[in-house]
Amino acid sequence: MTTLLPRASRALPSARRLQRLVLNGLTYPHGVDGYRDAYRPAASAGRIHATVEAIVPQTPRAHTLLLRPETPIAFAPGQHLLVTCQVDGARQTRCYSLCDTPRRDDGRLEITVAHIPDGLVSSHLAGGGRAGVRVGDAVGISAPQGSDFVLPLPRPERLLLIGGGSGITPLRSMWRTMRAEGLGDRVTVLYYARTTTDALFLDELTDLPDAHVVLTREDGQDTGADGAPTGRFDPAHLTAIGIDPTTTDAFACGPPGLVDAVRAAWADAPDRLRTESFAPPVAPVGDDMPEGMLTFARTGRSAHNDGATLLEQAEASGLTPESGCRMGICHSCTTTKHAGAVRDIRTGEIDEREGCEVQLCISLPVGNVSLDL
Missing domain, CATH: 2.40.30.10 (Translation factors)
Incomplete structure (x- = not known):
């Protein structure tokens, strides 16, 4: 379902953003970062x-x-x-x-x-x-970022860390911190990797008192002896390692398929689960042909809307806006939208406000759009 946000009056830029706009104008065409x-x-x-x-x-x-x-x-x-x-x-x-x-x-x-x-x-x-x-x-x-996917204080009495592939990386920070604080016995790790060759931190996981490494594509892998989990994530894996989602705090990070399956397993206790996915959102494909023009006001360039994200279309037009994660996490591609409507590819919401900030990497133009690029 599409949600329309109400139109609002043109918002004034923040003091920090106004300062940067003035500095970039004084150092045109290279900008402050160019000289640095x-x-x-x-x-x-x-x-x-x-x-x-x-x-x-x-x-x-x-x-x-x-x-x-x-x-x-x-x-x-x-x-x-x-x-x-x-x-x-x-x-x-x-x-x-x-x-x-x-x-x-x-x-x-x-x-x-x-x-x-x-x-x-x-x-x-x-x-x-x-x-x-x-x-x-x-x-x-940068300074460390993110406030939702962090180990809480006070520390959980029981903590399950579920990772897939490189999604294990932030979880390693969590289990190392719990162990450094003398709370390692509260932590269970459930890690999914394709093969032993692909598994990150395998030696360290082997030394943890309650860690389970599941190889999803290993030839000749364990077929379930002693109740060990095998294959892709399944709620039965939680039972096999003694985890009750209704009483266990959990963090899950990895591919969207893994994260979605874990969310379903915590459907009765969603407040106990925090998730993060490393895969960028995919722009929806519809029957309607993209319409409108993109105007990059600061450079005087324009382009026909081809249906890609604002970031991709800006880059295709020869611009190099700052960007980072390209999936809506880091906010480094945030830019002022002077006019027009954009659709969030994650939620489908349409934002028609003027003078507001938008994330280029997760926004699709809906008709004519003018950006401060």
């Missing part, structure tokens, strides 16, 4: 400078980066960073979960990056090769 990049290209686009102090292989396609920020950073288990680096001369930003406890005493941060085929940033950070990141290189990082 020329001075400190590796990390100037991030709010905090961080040095790569170690690169630890986890699997053939995933590496953990140990980062030393220029100033100490406090974070909550489950939060993520925006990581900015220079790839082929252009600034790129992506979202990565912090995967170690904030209680470590050396001040370093850990992120684990899985190499995605044809992934521009993941290839740079985890793909290796002469053009990839090296020990001693600098990256830019």
